[in-house]
Amino acid sequence: MATVSQNSKLGNILWPTLAWGIALVFFFPIFWLVFTSFKTDADAVKPEFLFFFTPTLENYTNMTENYDYWRFATNSVITSTFATIFALFVGVPAAYAMAFNPSRHTKDILMWMLSTKMLPAAAVLYPMTFLTKNFLGIFDTHFLVILVLCLINLPIVIWMLFTYFKEIPKEIIEASKMDGVTTWGEIKDILIPLAWGGIASTALLTFIFCWNEAYWTVRLTTIDAATLSKLIEGNRAPEGLFFGRLSAVSTAAIAPIVILGWFCQKQLVQGLTFGAVK
Amino acid sequence: MSDRTLPRILQTPAVVLLLIWMLVPLSMTLYFSFIRYVLNSSIRPEWMTPSLSNWRGLGNYQYVLNAKDFWFAIQNSVFIVSSILILTVVLGLGIAVLINRNFPGRGIVRVLLISPFFVMPAVNAVLWINMILDPVLGLQGIAVGGLNNLIDGLRDFPVLGWFFDLWPKLEPISFRATQTSAYAVIMMVAWQWTPFAVLIFMTSLQSEDESQREAATLDGASPWSQFINLTVPHLARPIAIVVMIQSIFHLSLYAEIEIVSRGNGNKNLPYLIGEFTSNNIGAASATGIFAVILANIIAIFLLRMVGKSLMD
Numbered sequence: 001m002a003t004v005s006q007n008s009k010l011g012n013i014l015w016p017t018l019a020w021g022i023a024l025v026f027f028f029p030i031f032w033l034v035f036t037s038f039k040t041d042a043d044a045v046k047p048e049f050l051f052f053f054t055p056t057l058e059n060y061t062n063m064t065e066n067y068d069y070w071r072f073a074t075n076s077v078i079t080s081t082f083a084t085i086f087a088l089f090v091g092v093p094a095a096y097a098m099a100f101n102p103s104r105h106t107k108d109i110l111m112w113m114l115s116t117k118m119l120p121a122a123a124v125l126y127p128m129t130f131l132t133k134n135f136l137g138i139f140d141t142h143f144l145v146i147l148v149l150c151l152i153n154l155p156i157v158i159w160m161l162f163t164y165f166k167e168i169p170k171e172i173i174e175a176s177k178m179d180g181v182t183t184w185g186e187i188k189d190i191l192i193p194l195a196w197g198g199i200a201s202t203a204l205l206t207f208i209f210c211w212n213e214a215y216w217t218v219r220l221t222t223i224d225a226a227t228l229s230k231l232i233e234g235n236r237a238p239e240g241l242f243f244g245r246l247s248a249v250s251t252a253a254i255a256p257i258v259i260l261g262w263f264c265q266k267q268l269v270q271g272l273t274f275g276a277v278k
Numbered sequence: 279m280s281d282r283t284l285p286r287i288l289q290t291p292a293v294v295l296l297l298i299w300m301l302v303p304l305s306m307t308l309y310f311s312f313i314r315y316v317l318n319s320s321i322r323p324e325w326m327t328p329s330l331s332n333w334r335g336l337g338n339y340q341y342v343l344n345a346k347d348f349w350f351a352i353q354n355s356v357f358i359v360s361s362i363l364i365l366t367v368v369l370g371l372g373i374a375v376l377i378n379r380n381f382p383g384r385g386i387v388r389v390l391l392i393s394p395f396f397v398m399p400a401v402n403a404v405l406w407i408n409m410i411l412d413p414v415l416g417l418q419g420i421a422v423g424g425l426n427n428l429i430d431g432l433r434d435f436p437v438l439g440w441f442f443d444l445w446p447k448l449e450p451i452s453f454r455a456t457q458t459s460a461y462a463v464i465m466m467v468a469w470q471w472t473p474f475a476v477l478i479f480m481t482s483l484q485s486e487d488e489s490q491r492e493a494a495t496l497d498g499a500s501p502w503s504q505f506i507n508l509t510v511p512h513l514a515r516p517i518a519i520v521v522m523i524q525s526i527f528h529l530s531l532y533a534e535i536e537i538v539s540r541g542n543g544n545k546n547l548p549y550l551i552g553e554f555t556s557n558n559i560g561a562a563s564a565t566g567i568f569a570v571i572l573a574n575i576i577a578i579f580l581l582r583m584v585g586k587s588l589m590d
Contacts, residue, residue: 016381022373023390029469030393032417033405045415047423094292097285109293111581116300118577120530122548123566124303126310126555131303151299158292183284212398214533215548229533232400236408236537243409250401261396262389268474269481272523276584277478277516 030258037247044243059248067249072231076253078142079217079227080210083149084203087157090150092199095161096187100173110162113155114274121152121215132220140221148220149210157206159274160267164198165191201267204260211257228253304570311338311563318557328559338564347550348565355546358464359528363521365468370475370520371513375505377476378483395473403537406466413450422450456543463534463544471527475520482516483509515583522580529573547572 036044038055063069098106128148133139168191176190192199214229221230232253235246261268269277314325314332325332342348377387394402413419425448432442453462486509494504532548539545545553547569554562 015376015379016383019373019377019381019387020383022376023387026469026473027390027393029405029410030397032409033401036409047420050420090292090295093288097288101285103285107585109289111585113292113296114584115577115581116296118526118573118580119300119304120548120566120569120573122530122532122551123569124307125551125566126559126562127303127306129555130306151295154292154296183288208396212396214399215530218400218533219552229398229400232398232404233533233537236400236404243415246404247409250404254397254401257398258393258396261392265388265392265477266481268392268395269478272474273478273516273519274584276519277482 030254033247033254034251036243037251039244039247041242041244044247059245060252062245063249063252066245067231067235069231069249069252072226072228073252075142075145075225076211076227076229079145079149079225080207082142082146083153083210084206086146086150087153087206088199088203091154091157091161091202092192093187095158095165096191098158099162099165099168100170110159113158117152117155125219128216128220140224140226142225144220145217145225145227148216149213152213152216153206153209156209156271156274157202160202160205160271161195161198163270163274164195164202167198168194201264202271204264205267205271208257208261208264307563307566309563310559311567312336313560314338315559315563316557317559334560338560339567342561342564342568345561347545347553348568351545351547351550354460354544355529358460358467358531358546359525361464362468362471362528363524365464366472366475366524367517367520369468369472370479371517373472373476374479374483375509378480391476392473394470395477397470399470399533400537402466402470403463403534406469407453407462407538411451411453411462411465413452419450422448453538454542456539459539459542459544462538463531466534466538467528467531471524474524478516478520479513482513486512518583519580522576522583525576526573526580529569529576 037059038057039049039053040056040058043049043053059066098110129139132144138144172190172194173186176186181189211227212229213227214233217227217229218233221227232250235249310328312334313328313330314322314334314337315328316322316325319325373391377384377391381387397405408416410417413422429442429445429447433439435442451458453459490508491504494508499507529546530548531546532552535544535546535549536552539549547565551562551565551569554565
């Protein structure tokens with residue numbers, strides 16, 4: 001955007017400084033979390049050690065002992081990974097069919113899928129607890145968490161894939177049909193290599209959403225399948241206790257995802273606005 | 279196999295899975311909302327198993343509508359969601375316009391700005407309510423304490439001391455009371471979602487018609503009138519989308535409310551449903567149906583808007 005100030009010398013210094021300032025303000029809480037994670041619990045609440053202190057790694061080395069971190073982290077990794085894989089496994093064929101063989105109802109089906117995403121989770125909290133606990137007996141299992149994460153993200157997965165697949169020229173797919181390639185061959189040898197980038201970013205974004213999910217992963221687990229969201233939720237410190245160790249475990253919980261997120265900012269727009277903002 | 283069958287088969291698993299996911303729990307909620315169903319009752323043990331013989335008709339709905347908590351939860355939900363919306367849209371617009379130009383380190387600025395969006399909600403809440411907002415040990419408490427010490431020191435200053443004597447002693451705000459914890463939730467969620475608004479507005483700004491702007495500049499239009507007359511109309515659609523997507527997400531805000539305000543009365547609809555679920559399933563289900571209706575009203579508008587851009 002060309003504005004008057006951009007042409008002036010003052011503007012050349014003022015605007016970038018302002019932009020940097022705002023960016024640092026927004027990043028500050030994350031920085032502070034990481035910074036505090038290197039203080040001991042005792043130092044973390046003393047004003048005299050606010051900025052200058054002896055850094056320690058003890059919060060990280062004691063993370064297993066204090067919080068059983070790796071157990072929850074492993075659960076997060078397992079459930080997010082498999083939920084992403086299953087969502088793609090179901091989503092790729094569906095999006096393929098809708099993008100290349102649309103019927104009269106394709107649009108309605110897509111809209112309906114999206115509408116399932118908008119149901120407030122809390123409305124079905126008890127039925128879900130009841131079904132999984134008393135009826136199916138899968139409460140607090142990896143299977144359940146994977147299934148639920150897969151289902152709540154499936155609409156977004158299909159939408160994202162659909163918008164990517166639509167960009168592939170139909171002729172390529174049709175030409176392969178002429179050559180007698182089977183559908184499976186079409187998906188495997190033509191579609192997936194062509195849409196590789198789109199599929200990868202869909203997977204990345206789905207993984208992030210799974211990792212950060214904080215309703216079902218908290219309400220449908222107790223110990224066995226509990227993820228990092230549950231760990232943090234269960235350990236919110238009462239009034240300033242354990243700031244140091246809590247910061248360390250929180251940092252460890254968000255670091256992989258924040259870094260992954262940096263690589264898929266662009267896809268985020270497409271994934272969250274369902275292709276409505278370009 | 280005909281041209282029609284195969285695509286149908288390929289999308290069947292997705293459709294069936296989502297159909298079950300949507301219909302089964304929701305119809306149970308609907309059913310429970312019409313019967314008397316509690317988890318613990320020594321007086322009426324027959325209410326402890328769901329059955330049609332405990333039919334209550336619209337009684338649960340009536341009960342919920344008459345509950346003070348329900349109206350407070352609705353009011354609070356609307357207050358929290360609309361405050362977040364105003365903050366994120368205004369901040370998002372400002373920041374998007376600000377960084378939508380070339381300057382040194384723009385890539386890093388973008389990365390720093392977007393980061394809050396990827397922080398998991400539970401960590402977001404724990405970080406803000408403890409390390410930042412705590413009235414004694416958080417940054418807020420430390421800052422207020424520091425200021426008070428500074429003013430105290432200045433009171434002993436010769437000549438000008440009387441001036442600082444007039445200053446009140448600053449009190450840190452506790453963000454764990456009913457009203458203030460709503461502010462805390464608004465702050466932390468706005469912090470997390472402003473980056474999202476920035477990202478979407480920036481994407482949209484980049485598709486703005488440059489030639490129009492150049493013509494306007496040649497005609498002598500000021501940057502401000504260009505912003506109001508060209509940029510804002512161009513952004514109308516992304517603004518609407520940001521508002522609707524956030525409404526849907528924030529109406530079901532849970533982790534932040536749970537962590538910041540457990541037991542202090544600051545509740546929204548999902549939190550109220552959670553409270554009812556500990557015993558009165560009938561009431562929880564009726565509240566759930568109200569939440570579904572509320573979400574649907576917004577969803578219809580959003581779906582229409584998305585639908586328009588779907589097939590082009």
